[in-house]
Amino acid sequence: MQIGTDKVAEMARLARLELENDEIKALTVELSGILEYVAKLQQLDTTGVEPVSHALAVVNAFREDEVAPSLSREEALANAPVATGEAFVVPKVF
Amino acid sequence: MELETVIGLEVHAQLKTKSKIFCGCSTEFGRPPNSNTCPVCLGMPGVLPVLNRRVVEFAIKLALATDCTVNRRNIFARKNYFYPDLPKGYQISQFDLPIAEHGRLTIEPEGAPSRRIGITRIHMEEDAGKLIHDEREPQSYVDLNRTGVPLLEIVSEPDLRTPAEAAAYLRKLHAIVRYLDICDGNMQEGSFRCDANISLRPKGQQEFGTRTELKNMNSFRNVQKALEYEERRQRDLLLDGREVVQVTLLWDADKGVSQAMRSKEEAHDYRYFPDPDLVPVEISEAWLEEVRAGLPELPLARKTRFIEQLGLPDYDAEVLTSSRELADYFEQALAAYPAAKKLSNWIMTELMRVLKGDEGIDIAACPVSPPHLARLLTMVDEGMISGKIAKTVFEEMMNTGAAPDAVVKEKNLVQVSDEGELLTVVREIIAANPAQVEQFRGGKSKVMGFFVGQLMKQTKGKANPQLANELFSRELQGE
Ligand SMILES: [Zn+2]
Numbered sequence: 001m002q003i004g005t006d007k008v009a010e011m012a013r014l015a016r017l018e019l020e021n022d023e024i025k026a027l028t029v030e031l032s033g034i035l036e037y038v039a040k041l042q043q044l045d046t047t048g049v050e051p052v053s054h055a056l057a058v059v060n061a062f063r064e065d066e067v068a069p070s071l072s073r074e075e076a077l078a079n080a081p082v083a084t085g086e087a088f089v090v091p092k093v094f
Numbered sequence: 095m096e097l098e099t100v101i102g103l104e105v106h107a108q109l110k111t112k113s114k115i116f117c118g119c120s121t122e123f124g125r126p127p128n129s130n131t132c133p134v135c136l137g138m139p140g141v142l143p144v145l146n147r148r149v150v151e152f153a154i155k156l157a158l159a160t161d162c163t164v165n166r167r168n169i170f171a172r173k174n175y176f177y178p179d180l181p182k183g184y185q186i187s188q189f190d191l192p193i194a195e196h197g198r199l200t201i202e203p204e205g206a207p208s209r210r211i212g213i214t215r216i217h218m219e220e221d222a223g224k225l226i227h228d229e230r231e232p233q234s235y236v237d238l239n240r241t242g243v244p245l246l247e248i249v250s251e252p253d254l255r256t257p258a259e260a261a262a263y264l265r266k267l268h269a270i271v272r273y274l275d276i277c278d279g280n281m282q283e284g285s286f287r288c289d290a291n292i293s294l295r296p297k298g299q300q301e302f303g304t305r306t307e308l309k310n311m312n313s314f315r316n317v318q319k320a321l322e323y324e325e326r327r328q329r330d331l332l333l334d335g336r337e338v339v340q341v342t343l344l345w346d347a348d349k350g351v352s353q354a355m356r357s358k359e360e361a362h363d364y365r366y367f368p369d370p371d372l373v374p375v376e377i378s379e380a381w382l383e384e385v386r387a388g389l390p391e392l393p394l395a396r397k398t399r400f401i402e403q404l405g406l407p408d409y410d411a412e413v414l415t416s417s418r419e420l421a422d423y424f425e426q427a428l429a430a431y432p433a434a435k436k437l438s439n440w441i442m443t444e445l446m447r448v449l450k451g452d453e454g455i456d457i458a459a460c461p462v463s464p465p466h467l468a469r470l471l472t473m474v475d476e477g478m479i480s481g482k483i484a485k486t487v488f489e490e491m492m493n494t495g496a497a498p499d500a501v502v503k504e505k506n507l508v509q510v511s512d513e514g515e516l517l518t519v520v521r522e523i524i525a526a527n528p529a530q531v532e533q534f535r536g537g538k539s540k541v542m543g544f545f546v547g548q549l550m551k552q553t554k555g556k557a558n559p560q561l562a563n564e565l566f567s568r569e570l571q572g573e
Contacts, residue, residue, distance in 0.1 A: 067112050070130050071132050087235035
């Protein structure tokens with residue numbers, strides 16, 4: 001499966017990655033190679049096989065509805081590039 | 095050209111769990127900003143979200159109450175987008191395998207026949223945080239207390255045809271989540287939110303017209319008003335031969351207009367994929383039956399019971415069952431005063447007139463308890479007070495929360511049923527109004543109302559009206 005530079009540029013934009021043109025070109029070649037490799041799986045006959053969403057056989061991993069201690073506000077805000085004493089600060093959004 | 099309106103609603107109901115959907119942080123509203131967070135809901139690397147069992151239980155409840163098919167196996171998916179209120183860069187939601195699908199809700203809009211509205215799907219997801227915008231500086235503040243609070247998203251089919259129907263659907267859904275006690279339903283605080291899609295098409299046409307999306311409507315009334323506004327706007331455009339542009343609109347309740355939102359780029363490329371952190375949910379027959387057995391009586395069933403067993407008119411039953419609290423209040427009073435229709439009249443007129451607010455009745459705030467209301471009506475039936483005095487007593491009970499007997503005693507409002515006492519006054523009135531006596535004897539029986547009115551005035555409304563009538567008839571005809 002081949003993809004074009006447009007598709008790679010689009011994915012980069014959605015992922016907020018800033019890529020130079022030569023990086024986009026190089027990634028287009030690499031990603032196409034990966035996709036081709038994975039495409040080999042398409043040769044398998046999967047008639048009658050249920051789609052799998054998870055590789056684990058585990059289901060229903062629940063917790064009970066009980067409150068556990070939260071972080072202190074200082075801890076919660078500690079990694080923020082910008083914060084007031086009580087909130088994260090970000091450039092104005094609408 | 096006759097146009098038909100097509101409306102679909104998306105409702106987000108915040109669930110009444112103690113803790114968040116994937117971590118143990120409290121869901122309490124109104125706490126100081128960023129004090130209910132932990133590594134999981136902050137989206138720190140390497141953490142593992144674990145599903146709150148009660149969220150699944152609440153979702154099953156709503157699914158059963160709206161005749162949905164419960165998907166025995168359902169999975170969580172990541173919805174990817176960047177926004178400052180979403181710390182992980184994705185929202186954990188459900189996509190192609192939601193917990194429930196293909197349900198329906200019966201609505202009974204006032205003065206129109208009842209209709210079944212399809213429910214496309216119900217899914218579980220986490221709420222995002224809250225943004226507070228600075229008025230002066232070009233910056234916004236992020237509070238992540240709400241991040242990870244459990245939500246159910248309920249998507250209707252585009253089956254609604256008028257703004258009034260949309261409001262009726264919303265009220266019905268609101269009543270159901272309140273009956274189920276899974277959501278507090280507070281629209282102002284955002285625990286019950288609604289977005290709407292609306293389009294118009296020539297009547298008879300199969301394809302839908304271009305739709306617009308409406309957001310930010312925080313009351314039933316605003317939903318209806320915003321939809322009416324948008325319906326008019328689209329109709330004017332179409333009848334003018336112009337086109338509707340697909341856009342998201344924010345309703346401004348103060349100005350009564352909607353405004354286009356700045357469009358988010360690539361807003362609809364969410365690149366959903368199964369969340370590898372969360373294993374599938376499998377709902378056994380036993381679990382389903384356990385939840386089904388614990389369901390309370392729902393609005394429609396209760397309404398039917400009120401009509402069939404208590405003999406109430408359809409309208410009364412609809413109003414009384416519109417909220418679980420009001421229906422509970424009615425039934426508690428009914429236990430001590432079994433005349434259902436009389437009781438219903440009182441609740442629907444006197445009680446609701448006083449309690450009526452913008453979002454309906456807040457019966458929880460009613461100072462008159464159900465047993466006190468029952469006692470008041472019993473006092474009327476037993477002739478201790480007149481129906482008119484009862485309204486005065488009721489007003490006092492609403493103000494002070496006092497028992498009716500105490501009010502009647504304190505204000506000296508016991509009905510005068512003593513013949514001797516009343517007869518003196520009756521004779522005085524007859525003597526003082528010869529002209530009216532003449533009219534009465536000349537055949538104008540309507541004058542009786544005047545005489546009784548005079549007596550009520552002199553006894554401050556305490557005269558037993560039936561006895562008053564008897565005494566006047568006797569005295570006036572007897573001479
Ligand atoms: Zn948390």
